[in-house]
Each structure stands twice: as C-alpha cells, then as structure tokens.
Amino acid sequence: MAGSSAKAQNWVYTEGLAVESEAAQQARAAAAEAGIECVTPATGALLETFAAMARAKHVVEVGTGTGVSGTWLLAGMASDGVLTTIDVEVDLQREARRAFAAAGIASSRTRTIGGRAMDVLPRLANGNYDLVLVDAEVTDAADHLAQAKRLLRPGGTVVVTEALWGDKVADPARRDSDTVAMREVIRTVMEDEGLHATLLPTGGGVLVAVKR
Numbered sequence: 198m199a200g201s202s203a204k205a206q207n208w209v210y211t212e213g214l215a216v217e218s219e220a221a222q223q224a225r226a227a228a229a230e231a232g233i234e235c236v237t238p239a240t241g242a243l244l245e246t247f248a249a250m251a252r253a254k255h256v257v258e259v260g261t262g263t264g265v266s267g268t269w270l271l272a273g274m275a276s277d278g279v280l281t282t283i284d285v286e287v288d289l290q291r292e293a294r295r296a297f298a299a300a301g302i303a304s305s306r307t308r309t310i311g312g313r314a315m316d317v318l319p320r321l322a323n324g325n326y327d328l329v330l331v332d333a334e335v336t337d338a339a340d341h342l343a344q345a346k347r348l349l350r351p352g353g354t355v356v357v358t359e360a361l362w363g364d365k366v367a368d369p370a371r372r373d374s375d376t377v378a379m380r381e382v383i384r385t386v387m388e389d390e391g392l393h394a395t396l397l398p399t400g401g402g403v404l405v406a407v408k409r
C-alpha cells in the first residue's frame with residue numbers, strides 16, 4: 198500500500214510540474230464546459246517534448262477536441278511545422294482554433310479537418326509525418342494506429358493516449374469491451390516488429406511507438 202500511495206504522489210507531483218500556457222488552460226476550460234476529456238498537463242508536456250525531439254514539421258492528431266493537446270504539440274513543433282487535426286465535432290474544433298490563435302499560432306500552421314478519422318486518414322500521404330497522436334474512441338484505436346503506421350516516416354512516432362484506460366487495463370479482472378480493446382492495441386503495438394514501443398504511466402497512460 199505504501200508503494201501505491203507513493204506512486205499516486207509521484208503522479209500528482211509529475212502533473213504539477215507541467216506548466217500549462219494560458220491558451221491550453223482556455224482550451225481545457227472549454228473542454229470541461231463541453232464535457233469532453235482532454236490530455237492531462239503532464240501528457241501535454243510529453244507531447245510537446247516528443248514534437249521537439251523530432252523537430253516535427255508534419256504532425257497528425259486524431260481527436261482535436263478543444264485544442265489542449267494541439268496547443269502542446271504546436272509548442273514543441275518546428276516554427277514552420279503544420280498540425281493536421283481531425284475531429285467529427287466541428288464546434289469543438291472552433292474552440293481549438295480559438296486556443297491556437299490565443300497561443301499566437303499562425304493559421305497557416307494548422308489544418309483542422311472535420312470528419313470521421315477513417316474517412317480522412319486514408320487521404321493523407323504515406324510516410325510523410327513525424328508524429329501521429331491517436332486520441333479518439335478506444336474502439337477505433339486499432340484502425341487509427343494502422344493508419345498512423347502508414348503515415349509515419351521511418352523514425353516517426355505514434356502516441357496513443359488513455360492507454361491505461363481509467364486504470365482498468367492493468368487489472369485482469371476488468372473485461373469490459375473498451376478495456377479489452379485497449380489491451381489488444383497495447384499487445385499489437387508491443388509485438389509489432391516494425392516498431393520500438395513502450396507504455397508510460399503518465400496521465401491516463403501513454404503508449405509510444407517509433408517506426409523502424
């Protein structure tokens with residue numbers, strides 16, 4: 198028990214270290230008002246770091262929401278990098294565009310596409326992207342991941358958020374369909390010889406894989 202309370206303390210400490218920009222805070226408030234989930238501050242900081250490590254110029258995001266994750270990604274990307282972000286909810290994307298503008302991001306650096314990811318992703322170019330973030334429905338994550346693999350250049354990174362699925366993935370007694378689907382996504386990624394992969398406990402769990 199002492200171990201798990203120390204882990205909880207570590208988690209709170211890690212989240213507290215991530216200083217969120219005013220624009221991301223604005224997007225987070227809009228997400229709360231709309232009743233949608235968004236990445237935690239520590240996950241956002243991790244996304245910024247991944248984007249900066251890659252000096253990312255071409256990033257795809259599945260699940261724009263109100264722009265919390267997008268704001269963090271743009272902060273880490275190359276100054277001329279372009280974020281292509283997809284969501285079925287265009288009203289949420291309007292909030293995201295507001296957050297990107299508040300962050301001082303030129304409109305030419307974001308491409309917000311309204312629609313279902315599986316209608317949009319197949320139209321994007323093979324091997325052209327440095328980073329793909331998958332943050333929509335867990336039931337679609339396997340399909341989004343397969344598209345991400347196609348879109349990434351060698352050395353490009355795919356990130357799947359909420360990978361610990363409300364702390365249920367690690368509990369073998371949890372067998373609801375969403376938890377099983379996320380476990381299957383993790384297994385597929387970890388066993389894929391075309392990827393270097395790991396699972397981080399940051400935020401709600403972050404599955405990260407680099408294309409070989």
Ligand SMILES: C[S@@+](CC[C@H](N)C(=O)[O-])C[C@H]1O[C@@H](n2cnc3c(N)ncnc32)[C@H](O)[C@@H]1O
Pocket residue numbers: 233234235236259260261262263264265266267283284285286289312313314315332333334337
């Ligand atoms: C968890 S929220 C994204 C939050 C956002 N990434 C952030 O952290 O600020 C998930 C989003 O995925 C969108 N979504 C769900 N299914 C989708 C699909 N099949 N294609 C595109 N977007 C989808 C929802 O409308 C919702 O805005």
